[in-house]
Amino acid sequence: MILIGDTVISDDVKEQFFVCDLDKCKGACCVEGDLGAPLEKDEMDKLDKSYQKIKPYLSKEGIEAIEKQGTYLLDEEGDFSTPTINNRECAYSVYDEKGVLKCGMEQAYNDGKTKFRKPLSCHLYPIRITKYDHYDAINYDRWHICSAACTLGQKLGVPVYKFLKDPLIRKYGEEWYSQLTIEIEGAD
Numbered sequence: 001m002i003l004i005g006d007t008v009i010s011d012d013v014k015e016q017f018f019v020c021d022l023d024k025c026k027g028a029c030c031v032e033g034d035l036g037a038p039l040e041k042d043e044m045d046k047l048d049k050s051y052q053k054i055k056p057y058l059s060k061e062g063i064e065a066i067e068k069q070g071t072y073l074l075d076e077e078g079d080f081s082t083p084t085i086n087n088r089e090c091a092y093s094v095y096d097e098k099g100v101l102k103c104g105m106e107q108a109y110n111d112g113k114t115k116f117r118k119p120l121s122c123h124l125y126p127i128r129i130t131k132y133d134h135y136d137a138i139n140y141d142r143w144h145i146c147s148a149a150c151t152l153g154q155k156l157g158v159p160v161y162k163f164l165k166d167p168l169i170r171k172y173g174e175e176w177y178s179q180l181t182i183e184i185e186g187a188d
Contacts, residue, residue: 020146023098044080063091066083129142
């Protein structure tokens, strides 16, 4: 376990390997699960403000789901998430010509249409953060649909914390990430 400020980081974040392999999984994480993508509190307003710019990147079915359900939903546990199409894929996801699910939010961001990339929960995956009163627990989430990503990460020698450098910096900042790197690489 690694402690940095008010975060507790699982050893799996440094010991496990991961690189998304979309050719193999086809973006299954945008379909699997009970709900859409979990949202941070500040992301709901960003979604509302960005929706009209994201909308051209979405499928007809995604637009219909969002316009029926809203840009985000409150779930049974009191958390917010993105809506889904028929309780399946995230309404913001779109299939490309190869049948791979991509994020319409991220495509709009990459084209410079919005400043909101995508939900942090998606950007950080396979890390999941559990918020407690005095700290965040940062854990690696094992999911069978990501077995190809684990294999590719192992082959390329990319640990989870390096694969997720950008989203970890997005969440906790450059200084925090530098400290994480020092803690991990100094421990090896």
